[in-house]
Amino acid sequence: MTEDEWEPKILVFCCNWCSYAGADLAGVARLQMPTHFRVLRVMCSGRFKPEYAFKAMEQGIDGVFVLGCHIGDCHYLEGNHRAKKRFEVLEDMMVHLGVEPGRIKIDWVSASEGVRFQAVITEFVAHIKELGPSPLGGGR
Amino acid sequence: MRHDEEPRIGVFVCHCGSNIGGWLDVPAVAEYAGTLPYVVHSEDNLYTCAEDGLAAIRKAIKEQDLNRVIVASCTPRTHEPLFQATCEEAGLNRYLFEFVNIRDQCSWIHMSEWDAATEKAKELVRMGVAKATRLVPLDRSTAPVELVAMVLGGGITGMTAARAIANSGFEVYLVERRSVLGGLLNRLHKIWPTEESPRQLLDGLEADLEANERVHILTGTEMVDLKGFVGNFDVTLMPVEGNGDGLDLKVGTIIVATGADEMKPDGLYGYGEVEGVVTELELETMLREGNLPEIGNAVFIQCTGARGQRVTYCSRVCCMTGIKNAMELRELYPEASINVLYRDIMAYGISYEELYQRARVKGVGFIRHPKEEPPRVETGPDGKVRVTYRDVILGRDIVQDVDLVVLSTPLVQHEDAKELAQMLRVPLGQDRFFFEAHVKLRPIDFASDGIFLAGTAHGPKDIEESIVQALGAASRSLTFLKAGQVLSEPIVAVVDEDSCIGCGNCIEVCPYGAIELKEGGKRGQVAEVNPGLCKGCGTCPGACPSSSIQQLGFTDEQILAMITALANGGD
Numbered sequence A: 001m002t003e004d005e006w007e008p009k010i011l012v013f014c015c016n017w018c019s020y021a022g023a024d025l026a027g028v029a030r031l032q033m034p035t036h037f038r039v040l041r042v043m044c045s046g047r048f049k050p051e052y053a054f055k056a057m058e059q060g061i062d063g064v065f066v067l068g069c070h071i072g073d074c075h076y077l078e079g080n081h082r083a084k085k086r087f088e089v090l091e092d093m094m095v096h097l098g099v100e101p102g103r104i105k106i107d108w109v110s111a112s113e114g115v116r117f118q119a120v121i122t123e124f125v126a127h128i129k130e131l132g133p134s135p136l137g138g139g140r
Numbered sequence B: 001m002r003h004d005e006e007p008r009i010g011v012f013v014c015h016c017g018s019n020i021g022g023w024l025d026v027p028a029v030a031e032y033a034g035t036l037p038y039v040v041h042s043e044d045n046l047y048t049c050a051e052d053g054l055a056a057i058r059k060a061i062k063e064q065d066l067n068r069v070i071v072a073s074c075t076p077r078t079h080e081p082l083f084q085a086t087c088e089e090a091g092l093n094r095y096l097f098e099f100v101n102i103r104d105q106c107s108w109i110h111m112s113e114w115d116a117a118t119e120k121a122k123e124l125v126r127m128g129v130a131k132a133t134r135l136v137p138l139d140r141s142t143a144p145v146e147l148v149a150m151v152l153g154g155g156i157t158g159m160t161a162a163r164a165i166a167n168s169g170f171e172v173y174l175v176e177r178r179s180v181l182g183g184l185l186n187r188l189h190k191i192w193p194t195e196e197s198p199r200q201l202l203d204g205l206e207a208d209l210e211a212n213e214r215v216h217i218l219t220g221t222e223m224v225d226l227k228g229f230v231g232n233f234d235v236t237l238m239p240v241e242g243n244g245d246g247l248d249l250k251v252g253t254i255i256v257a258t259g260a261d262e263m264k265p266d267g268l269y270g271y272g273e274v275e276g277v278v279t280e281l282e283l284e285t286m287l288r289e290g291n292l293p294e295i296g297n298a299v300f301i302q303c304t305g306a307r308g309q310r311v312t313y314c315s316r317v318c319c320m321t322g323i324k325n326a327m328e329l330r331e332l333y334p335e336a337s338i339n340v341l342y343r344d345i346m347a348y349g350i351s352y353e354e355l356y357q358r359a360r361v362k363g364v365g366f367i368r369h370p371k372e373e374p375p376r377v378e379t380g381p382d383g384k385v386r387v388t389y390r391d392v393i394l395g396r397d398i399v400q401d402v403d404l405v406v407l408s409t410p411l412v413q414h415e416d417a418k419e420l421a422q423m424l425r426v427p428l429g430q431d432r433f434f435f436e437a438h439v440k441l442r443p444i445d446f447a448s449d450g451i452f453l454a455g456t457a458h459g460p461k462d463i464e465e466s467i468v469q470a471l472g473a474a475s476r477s478l479t480f481l482k483a484g485q486v487l488s489e490p491i492v493a494v495v496d497e498d499s500c501i502g503c504g505n506c507i508e509v510c511p512y513g514a515i516e517l518k519e520g521g522k523r524g525q526v527a528e529v530n531p532g533l534c535k536g537c538g539t540c541p542g543a544c545p546s547s548s549i550q551q552l553g554f555t556d557e558q559i560l561a562m563i564t565a566l567a568n569g570g571d
């Protein structure tokens, strides 16, 4: 695949109660955004495991985004705190492997923030486009 | 068991009329689905959720001997229960169903990218197939429902809901943080269209509530803590003033009817600075108490603070309140000049247009001004208020010195609503009102089961609309109370005792204390999950060094298979 044809492939974890609902609301409001992301629904952002980011990038996925409820709003009290802590560790590991900062990211979107969902997705996709293919992707 | 057999997956791709089919190639997605491993049947339907779509699912399950079903359509948040029930009707365990969202999160947000949206839908289906292949049947368990309801907020909405629940034979706690019931109605003078005092309405309700032994009225009380889930909420209540004793309650359902406040428009149109400028509720208080000054002329300014000024929304009730009070002044002071300055009059519905027309006939003046040229209000001569406004018909500024300026301000959410929302674990919308699960399909529910929403806590509403929603919320609540039990989702954590090393990491991260160590396994100790306490958040698997704890329905195997399906095949 040549550089010009390259289109990023992005995996987005959304929690059922906030960010997934926010993504749905963006749809209801017909907010347009880039197509390059795919949402994987989990019940809580606390379900995210750093291992998933490695497995995804090894296989050629260019960016991993975790979206949960805002801090203080997690449906299960503190799953997003947990996710955030795990993310900090993951970010350090990624840096050691030579992965650019910002290729994996965690953020928060509430059920009523369709507009915010559009904004964070659009920005993330643009950033990954700028970074180019993942260095872990084995030359995909 | 069936699920040990080779998967036989059926994929149903929905056009949703033209909601999906108009923006991406649905037949191509269905055809592509048919090429994926283990998919033995795929079709596209105009509306998969309509009866013929559901019949097609049942038929294919029977005729093609399907043991997994995927619907690629709208969102699981609204339609998953329907398709799961359809699978069950055809003899398939409801957890062998997998949802793929290609509308809200695909066709609707990529409306000018037919090819890329079609590609995305195919990939989402591919991920869904990867997960479906690894689904196993699960069984729901039942838990009893505490046969008690709690209503937060003792205004007309909360009172109405509480009475309806009690009349249906259930205990109900009515919790109001002020010292009296009645909420905003206490501050009104008259209510339209009956032109009666709100007291008549409130006194009748209050008498009913007090006479019913199943109703427990707790005024001057607020909720300070909430734990648990539908059917089994643990509530802690405390007196608002002083340090009296708290009260711990167990309730099955909760209705949020905490109402709204009138916006105090500090700094707008001289409010708080110019003598003689009041809000509608302040005027109604004066009318009720009979201490209005003599009025020769008065001006009402509509949409104060609303529709872009301080909040974005139209508050729905302020046009009617303004017109009602303008007429009241008209009647009290027949010689006075009463003018309503407005941007647009929203006299919606059946009875309000009539009120508006009646006000015009009675000689209330209605003067329109453009949004860009709002009236100006300042201190005038001789204790009067000077109002300068643009008359678009005359095409010039009018200066009037009046006795009273009444500002029609919107209803706004209470300052501290966020705290309550966090306690309840329910969302607030952009305008800070409580946010329902779905605007059309679940307008009284929150996404969290067992918590319902009514009245102005949900957004500006008039009395009638609040009462209607109160009865709706009571009825939703009664659905759970009458059932007496709830089915719990079986997507709980399970431990593989052979590989668990008994480290206890999972115990530490569980927010519900659902995991304990017990004797057993190869190393003497293993984790054990109490499925009654586990709420299925899935946080514990991330803490386990040996991948020994898994969340059913969201296992590592399933998630990793989805990731692989997304990554590969994209080349």
Ligand code: SF4
Binding pocket: B492, B493, B509, B510, B511, B512, B513, B514, B515, B529, B533, B534, B535, B536, B537, B538, B539, B540, B541, B551
């Ligand atoms: S899934 Fe969540 S609630 Fe259940 S045991 Fe694990 S951490 Fe606790």
Ligand code: SF4
Binding pocket: B495, B499, B500, B501, B502, B503, B504, B505, B506, B507, B526, B527, B543, B544, B545, B546, B547, B548, B549
């Ligand atoms: S974290 Fe894993 S290994 Fe440790 S006790 Fe829990 S299940 Fe067992």
Ligand code: FES
Binding pocket: A015, A016, A017, A018, A019, A043, A044, A045, A046, A067, A068, A069, A074, A075, A076, A078, A079, A080
């Ligand atoms: S449920 Fe959204 S982050 Fe926990």
